[in-house]
Amino acid sequence: MAQQPPAMAVTFKVNGKAQALMLDTRTTLLDALRDHIGLMGTKKGCDHGQCGACTVLVNGTRINSCLSLAVMHEGDAVTTIEGLGTPEQLHPMQAAFVKHDGFQCGYCTPGQICSAVAVLEEIRAGIPSHVQGDVGTAPEMSLPEMRERMSGNICRCGAYSNIAEAMAEVAGVRIAETHGAQSDAGAEA
């Protein structure tokens, strides 16, 4: 038998609960959550940072957990979809997704919801984006801003229109009667 691959101890919190793991150093945060801690809510769609299904919050910031090795997270606080709410007590974003049918197969959904929660915070915190007219000013809480910032979360079922409505409701953004007017293209004429 060849020599064992290097393992390392790591401790971090997941949804408020301390986890002490001894891990093969190649283990991603995503696989640590799923295969070692047993929290299967976070999904693996590509394992390459291309789809967003694995989005979790680390110390309040969203990341693709497939692109991050678990051992890099010593002392971090990780929040997964299971930490946001439960079927009995949904997070407002989870409730809005149910109400607006912001999903179909549900596989991208935990990632979408984690991203959506973080995106509203990012806009509130004034973090700039590509669709801002002037990055010197505070970004607007608007659908084009939300759509831009959510674009790393692919939904092949195509629930985008409904996800936008769920997010708008949670953000308290009124959706205009004619949704077309919300489109960014042509608006800056």
Place this chain on the structure above:
Amino acid sequence: MKFDTPAGTNPIDTMKVIGQAVDRVDGKLKTTGQAPYAYEHGEIPGKPAYGYIIGAAIAKGRIAAMNTAEAKRMPGVLAIVSAENAQPLGKGSMNTAKLLGGPVVEHYHQAVAVVVAESFEQARSAANAVRIEYERGAGRFDLVKEKPGAQPLTGNDADTHTGDFAGAFASAPVQVDQTYTTPDQNHAMMEPFATIAWWDADALSVWTSNQMIAWNKRELAATFKLPPEKVHVRSPFIGGGFGGKLFLRADAVMAALGAKACGRPVKIAMPRPLMLNNATHRPATIQRIRLGATRDGKLTAIGHESWSGDLPGGGPESATQQTKLLYAGANRLTALRLAELDLPEANAMRAPGEAPGLMALEIAIDEMAEKLGMDPVKFRVLNDTQVDPEHPERPFSQRNLVRCLEEGADRFGWNRRSAKPAQMREGRWLIGMGVAAAFRNNINMTSAARVRLAGDGVVTVETDMTDIGTGSYTIIAQTAAEMMGLPVEKVRVKLGDSSFPASAGSGGQWGANSATSGVYAACAKLRDMAAQSLGMDPASAEFSDGRVRAGNRSAALAEAAKAGELVAEETMQWGDLGKKFQQSTFGAHFVEVAVDSYTGETRVRRMLAVCAAGRILNPKTARSQVIGAMTMGVGGALMEELAVDKRFGFFVNHDLAGYEVPVHADIPHQDVVFLDEADDKVSPMKAKGVGELGLCGVGAAVANAVYNATGVRVRDYPITLHKYLAKLPAIA
């Protein structure tokens, strides 16, 4: 129960629960991460090992040698299975290429080995240490090159001739004769192919991700040469399929082989970069369309020929399907030709046939309308038919295409469209509108269900039907609730288990209508049993508000099961109404785009679909099906393309970074309108499907809008800007 005469009034018509926009009954599970998908089930006998699939690095040829010595010595490795040491496998009837290749390789990334180890990381790393030498053979990878040798087909795919197409086309005063191409496309469902498999003596169990449980069971049995009763397939949640998960695929076969070799459950999720060449795809087409019309806009000749390719023994993309039925016209021709290609296996993707077929046909119709100087909505309305044009004695069961078009035009503000292209500007943006008809046939499939009434008044439905995001859990709960006179909360639905009665499964947009009809049939039986148990006349018993009433008697439904659970099982079968009546679904897609006059960037600004698809069982989940399909249609129009390496025979962009699909920023608010219909010829539910209809025609509506915006006609999908940038109107 056999459905062979049009449905009369039945309990579904009450529409207390059916037809209501009920939230998904599995919504809370999915939004909280509690719905378990294939890879995630804990209910397995023992600690699982992990499998990692190795795909062939050539498209065609042979494996000369496979050296596993180093890999076997690596930490944690439990087994390496390839054709060299696997048991002889059978082949399921629905696969073209073998799911375990070697020594002969039939296509790129065909699975040739699986490495099983204690951990995922160990399996992956050992898989990289397996050394394979190949002898590369010559392959055919270019549809254009193979087109001359493409062959005609028989059966449903045979050529059709009506009247004298050649004569009518030649003499038509107005003609369109154009060739269109659609590329290879991938389902790109978000959940990878995934399976956990284990053996108990000679019985095989899998948690897998599959749309068609009964097919999967049959094909697994054929592959492992087992009697079907030795195979147990479960797939309660499926992270998207779109046709990609209709069939048994390599994840399940390799997991089962791995499990056999190491005597433990083995779990495999296929790595994303392997999926696009390993599994099936929608094949590329070359389509020639010839239309002839009178000067006042009546189609007199309709000809549609389509070429596609597949592995030897495979099938065509039936892109001419809708052309047989969509428009009137006395002289008609359709023809499919199939070339042999050594690319990965071609097969069904959402709305196979119609999706690429309408991408071409509905541009051609737009071109004809323009030549005639007619509005494209009016032109389509003028050429509507209420009968099957190839067999005029067959009427449509219900056909409201005209209403879809006219109501859609009204709602969309179609009258603001400039008939002349490249006339509407908003600053730097060129604005255009496009329309296309949507059309997809209704298919009914045999479907069975079992329903149980317990002493607490809860009804449980068991059927092997799947919910791939379509909303099956919810509409089945609604169906049982309506039939038994209960609220949805009093119904439990259990799906996706081969130990349940075999259903229609999810494919061909048949799932909603067929599977709920099976549940209807089982509930009809359960109603009789409940009435009898209560000493009431089954024929006159009414079920509502949790009670059963007959004559002047009334009892709680739960009473009927006081002495013991009542269990009813029934199968819905179909007579020949589908032969007597053409059963189809219809719609109209309207799209507005803005094209940046400087950069050529196309943005979709508005989308509307008006659908006529029989009774809508749940407008919320049905609307989601349609907006999802519209989104996929935007992808097909503007970005989706598997790029073929014609030298080495594989799809180059085989991951989610290279194969581009629409993201949030690409999709505006989408409007969907369902016409209020009930089609009594299709089923007791009077419903048809919408999941594929929503995709049909979208691509052409986008293409026509881009043309209207720019005046540049692109006939080769996807409409990426290098195909039109140089031809955009001069800037100011």
